[in-house]
Amino acid sequence: MSSPALRRTCRRLIAVVLLQLGAISAQLFEATPADGTGSIATFVTIPIFVGAGLYLLGSLGRSLLRFADGGSTAGGR
Numbered sequence: 001m002s003s004p005a006l007r008r009t010c011r012r013l014i015a016v017v018l019l020q021l022g023a024i025s026a027q028l029f030e031a032t033p034a035d036g037t038g039s040i041a042t043f044v045t046i047p048i049f050v051g052a053g054l055y056l057l058g059s060l061g062r063s064l065l066r067f068a069d070g071g072s073t074a075g076g077r
Contacts, residue, residue: 005037006047008059008073011055012056012059013024015052015055015056015059016052016054016056018048018049018051018052019052019053019056021048021051022048022049023048025044025045026045026049
């Protein structure tokens with residue numbers, strides 16, 4: 001995986017898989033049980049889901065900004 005584009009694509013795919021697993025987990029376990037205490041799935045699912053979503057939004061936003069910039073690189077490569 002020497003190409004930066006390939007690494008970026010792999011990170012994005014992992015983030016999409018984490019979003020899907022978070023959505024499935026949220027559906028399998030109720031977010032707020034009747035007794036008022038949160039389940040362990042709530043405390044694990046929410047940070048993973050939010051983190052993967054924020055990564056995807058940031059990554060796609062950065063790509064759009066780079067594309068709007070004209071695609072020039074400052075490193076000379």
